[in-house]
Amino acid sequence: MTTPSTNIPGPTGLPLLGSMLDLKRDSLGTYLNAHREHGDIVRFTAGPPGLRVELYAVFSAEGAQQVLATDSANFRKDNAFYQEVRESFGNGLLTSQDEDYLRQRRLVQPLFTRRRVDGYAQAVTGETASLLASWRDAPDATVDVVDEMTRLTLRAVARILFGVDVEAAVDVVERCFPVIGNYTLQRGYSPVNPPRNWPTPANRKAASAMDELYAVCDRIIEKRRADGDSATGDDLLTLLAQAESAEDGSLDASEIRDQVLVFLLAGHETTATSLAFALHLLARHPEHQARARDEAVRVLSGRTPEAYDLDALPYLTQVLKEAMRLYPAGPVIGRQTVAAAEIGGHTIPAGKDVIVAPWVTHRHPRYWEEPERFDPERFTPELEKERPRYAWFPFGGGPRACIGQHFSMLESVLALSMILRAYELEAVDLDVPVDTGITLRAAGPARCRLRPLDKEGEGNVPNG
Protein backbone atom coordinates (compact mmCIF):
# COMPACT_ATOMS: atom_id res chain seq x y z
CA MET A 1 0.00 0.00 0.00
CA THR A 2 1.30 3.46 -0.85
CA THR A 3 1.43 6.10 1.87
CA PRO A 4 -1.12 8.83 1.22
CA SER A 5 0.48 12.13 0.25
CA THR A 6 -0.19 15.30 2.22
CA ASN A 7 1.49 17.25 -0.54
CA ILE A 8 -1.73 18.36 -2.21
CA PRO A 9 -1.23 20.51 -5.33
CA GLY A 10 -2.80 23.94 -5.71
CA PRO A 11 -2.38 27.47 -7.01
CA THR A 12 0.23 29.61 -5.30
CA GLY A 13 -1.76 32.82 -5.85
CA LEU A 14 -0.32 36.17 -4.77
CA PRO A 15 2.73 36.28 -2.48
CA LEU A 16 0.92 37.81 0.50
CA LEU A 17 -2.71 36.91 -0.07
CA GLY A 18 -2.61 33.49 -1.70
CA SER A 19 -5.81 32.88 -3.68
CA MET A 20 -7.91 35.22 -1.53
CA LEU A 21 -8.65 37.81 -4.22
CA ASP A 22 -9.36 35.21 -6.91
CA LEU A 23 -11.77 33.39 -4.62
CA LYS A 24 -13.48 36.62 -3.65
CA ARG A 25 -13.74 37.92 -7.21
CA ASP A 26 -14.78 34.72 -8.96
CA SER A 27 -14.85 31.67 -6.73
CA LEU A 28 -16.54 29.38 -9.28
CA GLY A 29 -14.11 30.29 -12.08
CA THR A 30 -11.19 29.86 -9.68
CA TYR A 31 -12.36 26.36 -8.73
CA LEU A 32 -12.82 25.36 -12.38
CA ASN A 33 -9.34 26.59 -13.31
CA ALA A 34 -7.81 24.89 -10.31
CA HIS A 35 -9.47 21.63 -11.27
CA ARG A 36 -8.15 21.88 -14.83
CA GLU A 37 -4.63 22.69 -13.66
CA HIS A 38 -4.24 20.60 -10.51
CA GLY A 39 -6.73 17.72 -10.67
CA ASP A 40 -9.38 16.25 -8.38
CA ILE A 41 -8.01 17.48 -5.04
CA VAL A 42 -6.69 20.99 -4.71
CA ARG A 43 -5.29 22.97 -1.81
CA PHE A 44 -5.86 26.73 -1.68
CA THR A 45 -4.32 29.17 0.74
CA ALA A 46 -6.05 32.48 1.35
CA GLY A 47 -5.56 35.51 3.53
CA PRO A 48 -2.64 37.59 4.77
CA PRO A 49 0.22 36.08 6.80
CA GLY A 50 -0.86 35.33 10.35
CA LEU A 51 -4.49 34.94 9.29
CA ARG A 52 -3.83 32.58 6.43
CA VAL A 53 -6.29 29.72 6.06
CA GLU A 54 -6.21 26.58 3.98
CA LEU A 55 -9.09 25.30 1.95
CA TYR A 56 -9.24 21.86 0.36
CA ALA A 57 -11.44 21.28 -2.68
CA VAL A 58 -12.59 17.79 -3.68
CA PHE A 59 -13.88 17.59 -7.26
CA SER A 60 -14.35 13.90 -8.13
CA ALA A 61 -17.71 12.14 -7.77
CA GLU A 62 -16.07 9.52 -5.56
CA GLY A 63 -14.55 12.22 -3.33
CA ALA A 64 -17.90 14.03 -3.02
CA GLN A 65 -19.52 10.74 -2.01
CA GLN A 66 -16.90 10.20 0.68
CA VAL A 67 -17.30 13.71 2.12
CA LEU A 68 -21.10 13.81 2.07
CA ALA A 69 -22.05 10.19 2.55
CA THR A 70 -19.66 7.35 3.33
CA ASP A 71 -17.39 9.31 5.70
CA SER A 72 -19.85 12.09 6.59
CA ALA A 73 -19.25 11.91 10.37
CA ASN A 74 -15.70 13.14 9.75
CA PHE A 75 -16.90 16.17 7.72
CA ARG A 76 -18.97 18.45 9.90
CA LYS A 77 -20.81 21.74 9.43
CA ASP A 78 -18.30 23.43 11.77
CA ASN A 79 -16.91 25.81 9.13
CA ALA A 80 -17.22 29.60 9.45
CA PHE A 81 -19.87 29.79 6.72
CA TYR A 82 -22.28 27.48 8.51
CA GLN A 83 -21.56 29.19 11.84
CA GLU A 84 -22.61 32.51 10.32
CA VAL A 85 -25.74 31.01 8.71
CA ARG A 86 -26.62 29.54 12.11
CA GLU A 87 -26.29 32.94 13.80
CA SER A 88 -28.38 34.71 11.16
CA PHE A 89 -31.04 32.14 10.40
CA GLY A 90 -31.15 30.06 13.56
CA ASN A 91 -30.22 26.53 14.52
CA GLY A 92 -32.75 24.77 12.28
CA LEU A 93 -32.54 21.64 10.19
CA LEU A 94 -29.99 23.00 7.71
CA THR A 95 -27.48 24.15 10.32
CA SER A 96 -27.96 22.10 13.51
CA GLN A 97 -25.83 19.07 14.36
CA ASP A 98 -25.68 16.04 16.66
CA GLU A 99 -28.61 15.43 19.04
CA ASP A 100 -30.35 18.71 18.18
CA TYR A 101 -30.26 17.78 14.54
CA LEU A 102 -31.46 14.19 14.97
CA ARG A 103 -34.39 15.28 17.09
CA GLN A 104 -35.39 18.00 14.62
CA ARG A 105 -35.11 15.68 11.64
CA ARG A 106 -37.31 13.05 13.34
CA LEU A 107 -39.97 15.69 14.06
CA VAL A 108 -39.84 17.40 10.67
CA GLN A 109 -39.35 14.44 8.32
CA PRO A 110 -43.03 13.37 8.44
CA LEU A 111 -43.98 16.75 6.96
CA PHE A 112 -41.93 15.96 3.85
CA THR A 113 -43.19 12.51 2.92
CA ARG A 114 -44.15 12.17 -0.71
CA ARG A 115 -47.85 12.05 0.16
CA ARG A 116 -47.62 15.24 2.24
CA VAL A 117 -45.58 17.08 -0.37
CA ASP A 118 -48.00 16.08 -3.12
CA GLY A 119 -50.62 17.93 -1.07
CA TYR A 120 -48.66 21.18 -1.61
CA ALA A 121 -49.18 21.04 -5.40
CA GLN A 122 -52.27 23.22 -5.35
CA ALA A 123 -50.44 26.11 -3.70
CA VAL A 124 -47.87 25.94 -6.50
CA THR A 125 -50.34 25.77 -9.37
CA GLY A 126 -52.48 28.54 -7.84
CA GLU A 127 -49.49 30.87 -7.55
CA THR A 128 -48.30 29.97 -11.05
CA ALA A 129 -51.72 30.77 -12.53
CA SER A 130 -51.66 34.24 -10.91
CA LEU A 131 -48.16 34.85 -12.21
CA LEU A 132 -49.08 33.86 -15.76
CA ALA A 133 -52.09 36.12 -15.70
CA SER A 134 -49.88 39.04 -14.60
CA TRP A 135 -47.57 38.40 -17.59
CA ARG A 136 -50.32 39.54 -19.97
CA ASP A 137 -49.52 43.11 -18.91
CA ALA A 138 -45.72 42.77 -19.03
CA PRO A 139 -44.15 45.87 -20.62
CA ASP A 140 -42.87 45.03 -24.14
CA ALA A 141 -44.11 41.48 -23.51
CA THR A 142 -40.78 40.88 -21.78
CA VAL A 143 -40.05 39.53 -18.28
CA ASP A 144 -36.90 38.86 -16.29
CA VAL A 145 -37.28 35.17 -15.46
CA VAL A 146 -35.08 35.40 -12.35
CA ASP A 147 -37.26 38.09 -10.76
CA GLU A 148 -40.43 36.29 -11.79
CA MET A 149 -39.36 32.87 -10.55
CA THR A 150 -38.11 34.37 -7.28
CA ARG A 151 -41.52 35.94 -6.73
CA LEU A 152 -43.26 32.67 -7.61
CA THR A 153 -41.21 30.40 -5.37
CA LEU A 154 -41.29 32.79 -2.43
CA ARG A 155 -45.06 33.04 -2.65
CA ALA A 156 -45.41 29.27 -3.05
CA VAL A 157 -43.20 28.35 -0.06
CA ALA A 158 -44.75 31.11 2.07
CA ARG A 159 -48.25 29.89 1.21
CA ILE A 160 -47.32 26.33 2.15
CA LEU A 161 -45.73 27.49 5.40
CA PHE A 162 -48.12 30.19 6.50
CA GLY A 163 -51.39 29.34 4.72
CA VAL A 164 -53.82 32.22 5.05
CA ASP A 165 -51.13 34.46 6.55
CA VAL A 166 -48.99 34.43 3.42
CA GLU A 167 -49.37 38.14 2.64
CA ALA A 168 -48.08 39.20 6.06
CA ALA A 169 -44.82 37.36 5.46
CA VAL A 170 -43.96 37.80 1.78
CA ASP A 171 -43.29 41.50 1.91
CA VAL A 172 -41.00 41.30 4.96
CA VAL A 173 -39.08 38.33 3.57
CA GLU A 174 -38.55 40.09 0.24
CA ARG A 175 -37.13 43.12 2.01
CA CYS A 176 -35.13 41.52 4.83
CA PHE A 177 -33.69 38.36 3.27
CA PRO A 178 -31.25 40.03 0.87
CA VAL A 179 -29.89 42.25 3.68
CA ILE A 180 -29.34 39.32 6.05
CA GLY A 181 -28.09 37.07 3.25
CA ASN A 182 -25.40 39.51 2.06
CA TYR A 183 -24.28 40.23 5.59
CA THR A 184 -24.00 36.52 6.41
CA LEU A 185 -22.04 35.85 3.26
CA GLN A 186 -19.61 38.72 3.83
CA ARG A 187 -18.86 37.47 7.32
CA GLY A 188 -18.74 33.80 6.28
CA TYR A 189 -15.94 34.45 3.81
CA SER A 190 -14.01 37.10 5.64
CA PRO A 191 -10.97 35.98 7.69
CA VAL A 192 -11.80 38.38 10.55
CA ASN A 193 -15.11 39.89 11.65
CA PRO A 194 -16.06 42.35 14.37
CA PRO A 195 -18.36 40.73 16.98
CA ARG A 196 -22.00 40.92 15.96
CA ASN A 197 -22.95 43.03 18.97
CA TRP A 198 -20.61 45.91 18.12
CA PRO A 199 -22.63 48.88 16.84
CA THR A 200 -21.06 49.01 13.35
CA PRO A 201 -23.35 50.19 10.50
CA ALA A 202 -23.35 46.69 8.93
CA ASN A 203 -24.20 45.01 12.26
CA ARG A 204 -27.00 47.46 12.95
CA LYS A 205 -28.56 47.18 9.52
CA ALA A 206 -28.52 43.37 9.68
CA ALA A 207 -29.81 43.29 13.27
CA SER A 208 -32.75 45.45 12.36
CA ALA A 209 -33.61 43.22 9.34
CA MET A 210 -33.35 40.14 11.57
CA ASP A 211 -35.59 41.71 14.23
CA GLU A 212 -38.22 42.48 11.63
CA LEU A 213 -38.07 39.03 10.04
CA TYR A 214 -38.14 37.16 13.37
CA ALA A 215 -41.02 39.32 14.59
CA VAL A 216 -43.29 38.51 11.67
CA CYS A 217 -42.55 34.79 12.02
CA ASP A 218 -43.12 34.92 15.79
CA ARG A 219 -46.45 36.70 15.37
CA ILE A 220 -47.79 34.06 13.01
CA ILE A 221 -46.39 31.22 15.16
CA GLU A 222 -47.98 32.71 18.28
CA LYS A 223 -51.31 32.84 16.50
CA ARG A 224 -51.06 29.17 15.51
CA ARG A 225 -50.04 28.06 18.97
CA ALA A 226 -52.91 30.04 20.49
CA ASP A 227 -55.26 28.16 18.17
CA GLY A 228 -53.72 24.93 19.57
CA ASP A 229 -55.54 21.74 18.66
CA SER A 230 -58.43 23.76 17.28
CA ALA A 231 -56.22 24.92 14.38
CA THR A 232 -57.82 23.54 11.27
CA GLY A 233 -55.34 24.70 8.64
CA ASP A 234 -52.96 22.14 7.21
CA ASP A 235 -50.15 24.58 6.46
CA LEU A 236 -46.66 23.53 7.43
CA LEU A 237 -46.59 25.85 10.40
CA THR A 238 -49.66 24.26 11.98
CA LEU A 239 -48.07 20.85 11.42
CA LEU A 240 -44.77 22.02 12.94
CA ALA A 241 -46.63 23.38 15.95
CA GLN A 242 -48.43 20.04 16.37
CA ALA A 243 -45.42 17.79 15.67
CA GLU A 244 -44.49 15.69 18.68
CA SER A 245 -43.39 12.23 19.68
CA ALA A 246 -42.95 10.42 22.99
CA GLU A 247 -39.20 10.34 22.44
CA ASP A 248 -38.68 13.91 21.23
CA GLY A 249 -41.45 15.96 22.81
CA SER A 250 -42.44 18.90 20.63
CA LEU A 251 -40.72 21.96 19.17
CA ASP A 252 -40.87 25.14 21.26
CA ALA A 253 -41.66 28.53 19.70
CA SER A 254 -38.06 29.47 18.95
CA GLU A 255 -37.33 26.03 17.45
CA ILE A 256 -40.38 26.39 15.21
CA ARG A 257 -39.13 29.79 14.10
CA ASP A 258 -35.72 28.31 13.29
CA GLN A 259 -37.34 25.71 11.02
CA VAL A 260 -39.50 28.35 9.34
CA LEU A 261 -36.44 30.51 8.63
CA VAL A 262 -34.56 27.55 7.20
CA PHE A 263 -37.43 26.61 4.90
CA LEU A 264 -37.64 30.19 3.69
CA LEU A 265 -33.87 30.34 3.23
CA ALA A 266 -33.34 26.93 1.63
CA GLY A 267 -36.65 26.67 -0.16
CA HIS A 268 -37.09 29.79 -2.20
CA GLU A 269 -34.06 31.16 -4.03
CA THR A 270 -32.81 27.65 -4.77
CA THR A 271 -35.90 26.54 -6.66
CA ALA A 272 -36.13 30.00 -8.27
CA THR A 273 -32.61 29.61 -9.67
CA SER A 274 -33.35 26.15 -11.11
CA LEU A 275 -36.58 27.27 -12.69
CA ALA A 276 -35.20 30.54 -14.03
CA PHE A 277 -32.23 28.86 -15.68
CA ALA A 278 -34.42 26.08 -17.06
CA LEU A 279 -36.55 28.79 -18.72
CA HIS A 280 -33.50 30.72 -19.91
CA LEU A 281 -31.98 27.57 -21.44
CA LEU A 282 -35.25 26.59 -23.13
CA ALA A 283 -35.61 30.14 -24.44
CA ARG A 284 -32.19 29.75 -26.04
CA HIS A 285 -32.91 26.30 -27.44
CA PRO A 286 -36.25 26.42 -29.30
CA GLU A 287 -36.05 22.75 -30.35
CA HIS A 288 -35.92 21.57 -26.72
CA GLN A 289 -38.58 24.11 -25.78
CA ALA A 290 -40.93 22.74 -28.46
CA ARG A 291 -40.41 19.18 -27.26
CA ALA A 292 -41.03 20.16 -23.62
CA ARG A 293 -44.19 22.05 -24.61
CA ASP A 294 -45.48 19.09 -26.65
CA GLU A 295 -45.18 16.91 -23.57
CA ALA A 296 -46.95 19.45 -21.32
CA VAL A 297 -49.80 19.94 -23.80
CA ARG A 298 -50.22 16.21 -24.46
CA VAL A 299 -50.28 15.23 -20.79
CA LEU A 300 -52.32 18.10 -19.40
CA SER A 301 -54.39 19.35 -22.33
CA GLY A 302 -56.27 22.28 -20.80
CA ARG A 303 -56.45 21.22 -17.15
CA THR A 304 -54.45 22.36 -14.12
CA PRO A 305 -51.62 19.92 -13.40
CA GLU A 306 -51.67 17.82 -10.24
CA ALA A 307 -48.98 16.04 -8.28
CA TYR A 308 -49.64 12.69 -9.97
CA ASP A 309 -48.77 14.26 -13.35
CA LEU A 310 -45.11 14.45 -12.37
CA ASP A 311 -44.39 10.87 -13.46
CA ALA A 312 -46.00 11.52 -16.83
CA LEU A 313 -43.70 14.50 -17.55
CA PRO A 314 -40.28 12.81 -17.89
CA TYR A 315 -38.88 15.20 -20.49
CA LEU A 316 -39.66 18.26 -18.37
CA THR A 317 -37.96 16.48 -15.47
CA GLN A 318 -34.90 15.86 -17.66
CA VAL A 319 -34.85 19.54 -18.65
CA LEU A 320 -34.79 20.54 -15.00
CA LYS A 321 -32.09 18.08 -14.09
CA GLU A 322 -29.94 19.37 -16.94
CA ALA A 323 -30.59 22.98 -15.84
CA MET A 324 -29.53 22.00 -12.31
CA ARG A 325 -26.41 20.35 -13.68
CA LEU A 326 -25.30 23.56 -15.37
CA TYR A 327 -26.67 25.87 -12.66
CA PRO A 328 -26.73 24.00 -9.35
CA ALA A 329 -28.35 26.34 -6.80
CA GLY A 330 -25.87 25.17 -4.16
CA PRO A 331 -22.73 25.32 -6.33
CA VAL A 332 -20.37 24.67 -3.42
CA ILE A 333 -20.99 22.71 -0.20
CA GLY A 334 -18.64 23.27 2.74
CA ARG A 335 -17.52 21.12 5.66
CA GLN A 336 -14.65 20.88 8.16
CA THR A 337 -12.62 17.76 8.88
CA VAL A 338 -12.65 16.31 12.40
CA ALA A 339 -9.74 13.89 11.93
CA ALA A 340 -7.32 13.69 9.02
CA ALA A 341 -9.05 12.26 5.97
CA GLU A 342 -7.59 10.20 3.19
CA ILE A 343 -9.16 10.99 -0.17
CA GLY A 344 -7.96 9.87 -3.59
CA GLY A 345 -4.45 9.08 -2.39
CA HIS A 346 -4.02 12.37 -0.50
CA THR A 347 -4.42 13.23 3.18
CA ILE A 348 -6.39 16.29 4.23
CA PRO A 349 -5.32 17.24 7.76
CA ALA A 350 -7.70 17.47 10.76
CA GLY A 351 -9.58 20.72 11.43
CA LYS A 352 -9.45 22.00 7.83
CA ASP A 353 -12.11 23.54 5.63
CA VAL A 354 -13.17 21.29 2.77
CA ILE A 355 -15.52 21.94 -0.12
CA VAL A 356 -17.21 19.71 -2.65
CA ALA A 357 -18.49 21.56 -5.68
CA PRO A 358 -21.43 20.52 -7.84
CA TRP A 359 -20.43 23.47 -10.06
CA VAL A 360 -17.16 21.69 -10.96
CA THR A 361 -18.15 18.01 -10.69
CA HIS A 362 -21.17 18.71 -12.93
CA ARG A 363 -18.68 19.85 -15.60
CA HIS A 364 -16.09 17.14 -14.97
CA PRO A 365 -15.04 15.77 -18.40
CA ARG A 366 -14.74 12.26 -16.94
CA TYR A 367 -18.52 12.14 -16.44
CA TRP A 368 -19.86 14.65 -18.96
CA GLU A 369 -19.10 14.94 -22.67
CA GLU A 370 -19.01 18.54 -23.89
CA PRO A 371 -19.97 19.67 -20.41
CA GLU A 372 -21.04 23.21 -21.34
CA ARG A 373 -23.64 22.00 -23.86
CA PHE A 374 -27.31 22.01 -22.76
CA ASP A 375 -28.67 18.55 -23.49
CA PRO A 376 -31.59 17.12 -21.47
CA GLU A 377 -30.95 13.72 -23.14
CA ARG A 378 -28.16 13.18 -20.60
CA PHE A 379 -30.84 12.35 -18.06
CA THR A 380 -32.62 9.44 -19.70
CA PRO A 381 -32.89 6.64 -17.10
CA GLU A 382 -30.37 4.52 -19.07
CA LEU A 383 -27.67 7.22 -19.14
CA GLU A 384 -28.30 8.17 -15.52
CA LYS A 385 -27.60 4.59 -14.45
CA GLU A 386 -24.24 4.56 -16.20
CA ARG A 387 -22.85 7.50 -14.22
CA PRO A 388 -21.35 7.42 -10.70
CA ARG A 389 -23.98 8.39 -8.12
CA TYR A 390 -22.24 11.68 -7.22
CA ALA A 391 -21.52 12.90 -10.77
CA TRP A 392 -24.75 14.90 -10.27
CA PHE A 393 -25.63 16.04 -6.75
CA PRO A 394 -27.43 19.40 -6.74
CA PHE A 395 -29.31 18.36 -3.58
CA GLY A 396 -26.18 17.28 -1.70
CA GLY A 397 -26.24 13.71 -0.43
CA GLY A 398 -25.79 11.32 2.48
CA PRO A 399 -27.48 11.92 5.82
CA ARG A 400 -27.67 15.72 5.28
CA ALA A 401 -29.22 15.58 1.81
CA CYS A 402 -31.89 18.15 0.98
CA ILE A 403 -35.22 17.41 2.65
CA GLY A 404 -37.00 19.58 0.08
CA GLN A 405 -35.88 17.82 -3.09
CA HIS A 406 -39.16 16.16 -3.97
CA PHE A 407 -41.05 19.35 -3.23
CA SER A 408 -38.65 21.35 -5.37
CA MET A 409 -38.89 18.97 -8.34
CA LEU A 410 -42.67 18.87 -8.05
CA GLU A 411 -42.92 22.64 -7.86
CA SER A 412 -40.54 23.18 -10.76
CA VAL A 413 -42.04 20.63 -13.14
CA LEU A 414 -45.63 21.73 -12.50
CA ALA A 415 -44.77 25.42 -12.87
CA LEU A 416 -42.72 24.78 -16.01
CA SER A 417 -45.54 22.79 -17.59
CA MET A 418 -48.00 25.63 -17.03
CA ILE A 419 -45.61 28.30 -18.29
CA LEU A 420 -44.71 26.44 -21.48
CA ARG A 421 -48.34 25.72 -22.24
CA ALA A 422 -49.22 29.40 -21.99
CA TYR A 423 -46.24 31.15 -23.57
CA GLU A 424 -43.46 30.71 -26.05
CA LEU A 425 -40.21 32.21 -24.77
CA GLU A 426 -37.40 33.82 -26.69
CA ALA A 427 -34.17 34.80 -24.92
CA VAL A 428 -33.33 38.51 -24.94
CA ASP A 429 -30.15 38.04 -22.88
CA LEU A 430 -28.10 35.28 -24.42
CA ASP A 431 -25.48 35.18 -21.75
CA VAL A 432 -26.46 35.37 -18.08
CA PRO A 433 -23.48 35.69 -15.73
CA VAL A 434 -23.73 34.12 -12.28
CA ASP A 435 -22.58 34.99 -8.82
CA THR A 436 -22.45 33.03 -5.59
CA GLY A 437 -24.55 34.44 -2.80
CA ILE A 438 -25.65 32.00 -0.14
CA THR A 439 -26.97 30.26 -3.23
CA LEU A 440 -26.18 30.67 -6.92
CA ARG A 441 -27.72 33.82 -8.40
CA ALA A 442 -27.89 35.48 -11.79
CA ALA A 443 -25.57 38.50 -11.80
CA GLY A 444 -27.26 40.22 -14.71
CA PRO A 445 -30.64 40.39 -16.43
CA ALA A 446 -32.23 37.17 -17.72
CA ARG A 447 -34.98 38.59 -19.88
CA CYS A 448 -37.27 36.59 -22.12
CA ARG A 449 -39.74 37.84 -24.69
CA LEU A 450 -43.15 36.20 -24.35
CA ARG A 451 -45.53 35.13 -27.08
CA PRO A 452 -48.92 34.05 -25.73
CA LEU A 453 -50.15 30.81 -27.27
CA ASP A 454 -53.67 30.80 -28.62
CA LYS A 455 -56.35 28.47 -27.38
CA GLU A 456 -56.52 26.34 -30.53
CA GLY A 457 -52.76 26.18 -30.62
CA GLU A 458 -50.75 24.64 -27.90
CA GLY A 459 -52.00 26.23 -24.75
CA ASN A 460 -54.07 28.92 -23.16
CA VAL A 461 -53.35 31.92 -21.02
CA PRO A 462 -55.32 31.71 -17.78
CA ASN A 463 -57.90 34.41 -17.09
CA GLY A 464 -56.73 36.06 -13.91
Ligand code: HEM
Ligand atom coordinates in the same frame (compact mmCIF):
# COMPACT_ATOMS: atom_id res chain seq x y z
C1 HEM B 1 -33.57 23.39 -6.47
C2 HEM B 1 -33.88 23.48 -5.20
C3 HEM B 1 -32.99 23.09 -4.07
C4 HEM B 1 -31.64 22.82 -4.06
C5 HEM B 1 -30.67 22.86 -5.23
C6 HEM B 1 -31.29 22.50 -2.69
C7 HEM B 1 -30.01 22.13 -2.30
C8 HEM B 1 -29.69 21.67 -1.04
C9 HEM B 1 -28.40 21.17 -0.66
C10 HEM B 1 -27.17 21.09 -1.57
C11 HEM B 1 -28.48 20.78 0.63
C12 HEM B 1 -27.35 20.17 1.46
C13 HEM B 1 -26.52 21.21 2.14
C14 HEM B 1 -25.29 20.60 2.80
O1 HEM B 1 -25.06 19.40 2.74
O2 HEM B 1 -24.50 21.38 3.40
C15 HEM B 1 -29.81 21.08 1.10
C16 HEM B 1 -30.27 20.84 2.37
C17 HEM B 1 -31.50 21.24 2.80
N1 HEM B 1 -32.54 21.77 2.05
FE1 HEM B 1 -32.51 22.08 0.06
N2 HEM B 1 -32.39 22.59 -1.91
C18 HEM B 1 -33.46 22.95 -2.70
C19 HEM B 1 -34.75 23.14 -2.30
C20 HEM B 1 -35.20 23.06 -1.00
C21 HEM B 1 -36.56 23.29 -0.56
C22 HEM B 1 -37.72 23.62 -1.49
C23 HEM B 1 -36.57 23.15 0.81
C24 HEM B 1 -37.69 23.26 1.81
C25 HEM B 1 -38.87 23.63 1.62
C26 HEM B 1 -35.22 22.80 1.21
C27 HEM B 1 -34.81 22.58 2.51
C28 HEM B 1 -33.59 22.05 2.86
C29 HEM B 1 -33.24 21.67 4.24
C30 HEM B 1 -34.13 21.81 5.46
C31 HEM B 1 -31.93 21.15 4.19
C32 HEM B 1 -31.14 20.56 5.35
C33 HEM B 1 -31.47 19.09 5.44
C34 HEM B 1 -30.71 18.35 6.53
O3 HEM B 1 -29.56 18.67 6.82
O4 HEM B 1 -31.31 17.41 7.07
N3 HEM B 1 -34.41 22.77 0.10
N4 HEM B 1 -30.54 21.61 0.05
